[in-house]
Amino acid sequence: MKSILEKIDLSADLPLNRIRVVLSHTSHPGNIGATARAMKNMGLSKLYLVNPKHFPxxxxxxxxSGAADVLENAIVVDSLAKALEGTVVAAALTSRRRELGPELMDARRCAAHLCDLAQTEEVALVFGNETNGLSIEEVSLCNLLVTIPTNPVYSxxxxxxxxxxxxxECRMAINTSVENVVERHQLATHEEIELFYQHLEQxxxxxxxxxxxNPKRLMPRLRRLxxxxxxxxxxxDILRGMIKVMQKGKGKNGLES
Structure with a gap:
């Protein structure tokens, strides 16, 4: 057995180490445990819990069932914003398209996209409460919506x-994503994006x-854009620099008016 294990290359699993599973306001502790088991089965280990009702x-x-180490290393926070700190993309699970929500992807396409980014960046899969799912405010903090195609009469x-x-799907995706690593520029983190939105709104x-x-839906539409x-x-940085110039009342070509 040892000789077989020595031949296994675990380097391909590295993208999975950069994928966070975030559970928000989970009601039933059994679901947290079952989530840890599902994660360990597929090689993921980063579990974040936002205000769980019962934990530990x-x-x-x-x-x-054997994935107690995932629970022991779980990070408990009091807001989704904290759970997403340091990530560049967060995909929120939903069963429906939201009018002003982010782009909607199916599970397979989303997993491939996240694993591609996870070659170098931290990303997150976000799941809501068992009864009500994610709130509108929580969805607004995410970059993508992900849905699992199911039987329409029993979904x-x-x-x-x-x-x-x-x-x-993430486990399957790394088999192809690690073969197609491409050069990319550093993506903005969740915190940097939120500071940009605050700056833009101001x-x-x-x-x-x-x-x-009377803000209507301007900021949600801009978030979607x-x-x-x-x-x-x-x-x-460029966008925030433009905003600063406009706030200072500069004229054309960056010259003082």
């Missing part, structure tokens, strides 16, 4: 089942384009 919990450990999936499907208020008393393009760090 004996039922979670029991349902983990309900258990939380751990959904995690198993997506982690399986500037739009200052120039009178956005009325904070920029969310279609996974912004690079340099691009965010």
């Amino acid at each position: 919990d004996e039922e979670a450990t029991t349902r983990a 309900s999936l258990n939380l751990a089942q959904a995690v198993q499907v997506l982690t399986y 500037s739009l208020i200052e120039v009178g384009f956005l009325n904070p008393a 920029f969310g279609r393009k996974q912004l690079e760090k340099e691009e965010v």
